[in-house]
Amino acid sequence: MANTRILWINPINVDAYDLPMGEFIDSIRLPGTEVEVISFNGDVPLNNLEYRTFEAMTVADTVRAARYAGEQGFDAAVVGCFYDPALEDAREISGDALVIGPCQASVQLAANLANNFSVIIGQEKWRAQMSECIHAYGYGSRLASMRSIDIAVPDLQKDCEYTAQKIIDAGRLAIEEDKAEALILGCTCTFGLFEEVQRELEVPVIDPIVAAFKAAEFMGSLKRQFQWRPSRQWTSAAPPEELIQSFGLFDQSPPIGNRYLLKEKL
Structure with a gap:
């Protein structure tokens, strides 16, 4: 069985936390889990989301990252802020990728x-x-x-x-x-x-990092074993793909500014 793959999204516009959080995640992940830690490259160097104003500036990027998670075959993605910013929005567009909030x-x-x-x-x-x-x-x-x-x-x-x-x-x-x-x-x-x-x-x-990451690992393993993927019925439906294409919503790549990769442990 292929390894569980998790995308950890630091929904800010600086990479200051990618390495230390990645190293912390490395210390708690299971041997069969691969992780990609990312942050954004927005014009404003936001280093926190303490204010709703700051959070609002990153919502679209978080949604794009969730779409990226689904397209790239990640089993789960974590929106790495305790406010759980754009959690429901990200879940709607994540394809088969589960989205977890701390x-x-x-x-x-x-x-x-x-x-x-x-x-x-x-x-x-x-x-x-x-x-x-x-x-x-x-x-x-x-x-x-x-x-x-x-x-x-x-x-x-x-x-x-x-x-x-x-x-x-x-x-x-x-x-x-x-x-x-x-x-x-x-x-x-x-x-x-x-x-x-x-x-x-x-x-x-x-x-909250441990709780969210372990939830992502667990849910990712359930997805692989039992095919428990995000529902796309009724209120969980994603926007029709033809509308997405007509609006050009995801014509550009997600604004990922930094990547920190954790491959399979030997």
Whole structure:
């Protein structure tokens, strides 16, 4: 059987996270999984999607990347931001490729580990949009709280010891005051920190990169074994191909600015 292939989409216009996230993914992937990590080459050097304005600027590129995933035979693609930007839009046009969002994958995993959870967010700005996502996914009743550590996305990896301590402090409050039974780190840029926090707080601490990537691996394997592909009936239907062609929607290649490839492990 051919290897499972996953496209990890960093939906920003700089390549700063491609290598470190790729190396982290390399440390958790199964031997039979191949991965391509990409970012975009947009005109504006967006390095985060903390604001809805920034997110809106990348939606079309994410949709093009999802189309690329289907055309290139990827089993699954991950939109690598905890806001799950353009998730439903990407799913509509991804062909046979499954599309995974870190927020949805994380809350689904948390629901299998605990009766409720808190999300550790970088800034208070994130609260409304992330709460909307969690409620839309049907997990609002399990959300114990959101606790902010007051660190912007570009700064989360600058001093990992400081960030980890801030997460531990916020997580302890979530557990003791909000009665959270599990924690979710509410940004993919917190990668590599969950184990230290989990040892300190002794509750499940979910890294959204791990949750999303493992969901993509798992769903990709189910697709290969049982032919469980995305539905294209009724509300899941993609735009008619003749309309796509008439509008010239995908005449140009997706705006991929950087690629980091992880081939089969020997």
